[in-house]
Amino acid sequence: MTDTAVPAASVHHTRPPLWRNTNVLKWGVQIAVLAAVIASFWFLIEQAGTNLSDKGFDVSYDWLDGPANIQVAEGIQTAATDEQPFNMGRALWVGMTNTLRISAIGILASTILGVILGIARLSHNWLASKIASIFVETLRNIPVLVQILLWAVIVASLPELTGDPGEKGWFYASKKGISFPRLFYADGFYQFVSLLLILCVGVWFVRRYLKGVQAREGGEQHIGAITFALFAIAVVIAWFANGIMTWPRGIFHGIRDGWAEIPQGAMQLVLSALAVAAAVLWIKRFLDSRRTPAGLARLTDDDYFRMIFAALGAVVIVFVVFVLWPGLSSWMINSGSDFWGWLGDKFGGGRDTRPLDGMRPTLSEGGRFVNYAPTGWTLTPAFAALFLGLTFYTASFIAEIVRGGILAVPKGQTEAAAALGLSRAQSLRKVVLPQAFRVIMPPLGNQYLNITKNSSLGIAVAFADVVQVGQTIYNKNNQVLAVFSIFMIFFLICSLTISSVVNYINNKLAIVER
Template sequence: MSDTSTLASTQSAKPPWYRDSAIIKWFSQIAALLVVVGVAIFVATEAKANLDAKNITTSFGFLEINPGFDISEGIDKNPNTGGRALWVGMVNTLRMATVGIVVASILGVLIGIARLSDNWMVHRAASTYIEAVRNIPVVVQILIYAAIFGGLGRLTQDSEFLWGLGAISSKGLSLPRLFASDGFYQWMVFIIIGAIIGWFVRQKRQALQDSTGRITYPNLYWLGVIAAFAAVGWFIHPVFTFFEQIFDAFGNAWDSIPVFVMQFLLAALVVTASARWIRNFLDSKRTPAGLAKLIDDDYFRIIFSALGAIIGLAVIFVVWPGLSSWIINSGADFWHFLADKFDNRTGQPIDGMMPTIVGEGTLLRYGPQGLTMTVWFAALFAGVTVYTSAFIAEIVRGGILAVPKGQTEAAMAVGLTRTQALRQVILPQAFRVSLPPLGNQYLNLTKNTSLGIAVGYADVVNVGGTVLNQTGQALSVIVIWMLFYLGCSLTISIVVNWWNIRLKLVER
């Protein structure tokens, strides 16, 4: 009997602290964090010592100095500071990545569907496209497109086509350009009002469709309301010029906010956000019997949320005390900017210009009136878009094959055509499976835009390399590169993860 009780007490005895799994897990995590921080401090210290030994100063002062060079294309071809030059490169990279992601997605979906076609010719053509494009390095494709576009012929007055609507040559493609004119912002007020009212109309039509089963075209009604408000606003948009006084008042009120009040508001926002996240997280762990037992990972999440609030407070009050002043000044500038856009402007909302060819003899060039796509932009765009679309096509094909065959049979049984079944039943479920790998391809496309340096496209890497050579600030420029691409990667990941959550099946 005593042996049995001794065995039971031994089995129920709490293990020593150095064998407790929770303590071991916490200790290992904290130790790993300290090691990472220690290595980072050591590397930074050694780098600073080596740079000081070679009399190399590292700073970001070059961002305020004239870089002394022009940029071939972008929002500012003659930047007056290094920071402005890098910003032009960033905008060029973002423009390429954004357009490339959209076009590559459309092309990839079409080719992925064609890959599963019952038509032998369509199926083989899609398969050949995918296998050929995927196995040619993207930089080689970019160079091939650059050679093709560069051999289109010299720019002459005869380079125009479609009765002067466009011009194409070895200097690029120039098309008519549309731009926001004087009354654009007043017109946008009508469109925003139409979008809000149209959303309520859409909700009504959707509820009617759900309750009766009758097709009510809710999205079409929503677009119709927006179009109606846009059409009316095109003629009477000057009625909203009174917004100038409203935005001016907002700007003056924003500019009068004391710095300490803004600091208090920012601190309250950070603390409130952290507290609400912790509260919502704990609420998600509640059951009818009460709060469920939290595991170590839950405690880590709560601690990191609180730690994030502490770091935010440190940034507001210690690391960057001028943040509040910057927000006040930027906010006031924003409101005054809007006020200026509503300053008794009565012109049409959107205007356009036709492409022109200027110069004489052999020194012809495209004028600034048209929308010009340079050879370098076209080569990089075609290269990264076509290359990425081949991978997206295979991802879409895999997603479609992952949808149970019974879904297709059920869609056909209720009378849907092949196109309707694909659009309303198969593709929505396929994208739920395909979205995570699609996000990886979007990241790859964004990073592949740096290969534009091979054809002279003025992306952030190309411009940053020139700034680096002009100033010698290699470490600073590389840090800016890292932060920029990190921001792009995190932004794409956040958007893809958010959309992935939206596509989750909601079970009862």
């Protein structure tokens, strides 16, 4: 029989031409589509700017440095000073901080309330389960704007604020808002925290030692109780002995002086080197995560895109530092020097006082009317209505998410916990909820995004958020497109930040598979 096998050396593989190469086509089409999208956006922006300019509306951002000539109802520093004039940029910044403030407090409050309601809906207690069910089924079916307006009416129907000027109380609720005691950090706070961190290092070593003893000898070492007791002792010591922490003042002031002497070119090189090093480290870790015992796994197009974008990000940062914004390095030198000086001033100088202090709400006289003095924590009527409306509305959805996450845990886990002698509360805390959080976190992030974006509804009750302040500004200067572009960038940053945090937590909660 004749062997018809073709020798391996005679086999010749020809590469297809570029227009038939699948890799070239995939990458080329995606890059072309991306370029077309960017070009389309650029064309639309240029066209909108030209049309507005022809009608006498020049789109620019020079107005940010102009005087605001408006009053913001609440927020950080709404009055002009010599060091910080109250311009339009500052007014928008006040609105942004108000939005962040209502969003952060609303997220915290709605999460706590939602978890409690979600657990209560599954409770064996008939009354608790029915109350939670009625709360959830009622509030999640009423539009959030209606709830905000309803709370605004309720707050407006509270009695007038009465009392003698200078009178102190524990709680006030009136048409002018809700006020209760305020806890704040005093002069010795930074010294207290520094000393507490140093003492906590010793507590950590003791805890580590006890864990080693328990691993070697077995038995119950009461690690949790001992750690808590040592931490409480450390808090007491740091509270009363924080006056010894005066020496960091000289260190931080020395860093301030050295930081101010950094040449601009050196700072540019350092920033560029950090960007390149971060990109290289990320790519290395990414490739290491794709390695198997047999070698490097085959990379997909998505993997290549990730590495390319990481490298392009470093290139963009270098371009910004050296070409697009060379003053960034000078700003970082000046800001860094100011920061180290500010931090050094928090130590020494007679700051051996208590770390925390509190003040009760106090009434003051403003003309013929009685007002709240800036001593307690006061929720204005607009803030209170928006906070209550957003919190109760979002909590009703979070409660359903928590209930669904708990029901997603296999029933055998609860039965196993009961077989080990755990109570229902212990089973919920140590077995069920840790597993349920893997299901809860993704939709919970969506609710956090919703509460941030729904904060713009505060304009209905005259809450001075970024949308309300921005609307007032563009009614004065006709810079509608510029103001809305700031809205878009601000809410985009908020959304991406929340999504990144939720994704990070979700990845940490994911089950690690072999």
